Amino acid sequence: MxxxxxxxxxxxCKGCELCVEACPxxxxxxxxxYNSMGYHYSTPVNPDKCIACMxxxxxxxxxxxxxxxxE
Known part of the structure; x- marks a missing residue:
């Protein structure tokens, strides 16, 4: 894999959380x-699980x- x-x-990032929901x-x-605009932003918490599905x-x-x- x-x-x-x-x-x-x-x-x-504006904190919409769509990426969090989309990640399988x-x-x-x-x-x-918070970022400089005052939004919570997404961050990798389990980077070793990434399968590059995009x-x-x-x-x-x-x-x-x-x-x-x-590779």
Whole structure:
């Protein structure tokens, strides 16, 4: 199975949680911290579970997520 790495631009994230809901392997969760706009942002909490499916990046309306496939 493919392995991936999720990179989130916390300053672009507006806390909609769509990525958290879209992730089939529960890689993401909402941070307790705030970004400079005052939003909770998503963050990888189980990065080793990422399968590089890109579901999170596809649903992000703010284009705040990049997914890299690892070899």
């Amino acid at each position: 493919a392995k991936g790495k999720v990179k989130i631009d916390k300053e672009k 392997t529960d890689v993401l969760a909402m941070s307790d911290d 579901s999170c990046a596809k649903v992000c309306p703010d284009v705040a997520i990049e997914v890299y496939r690892e």
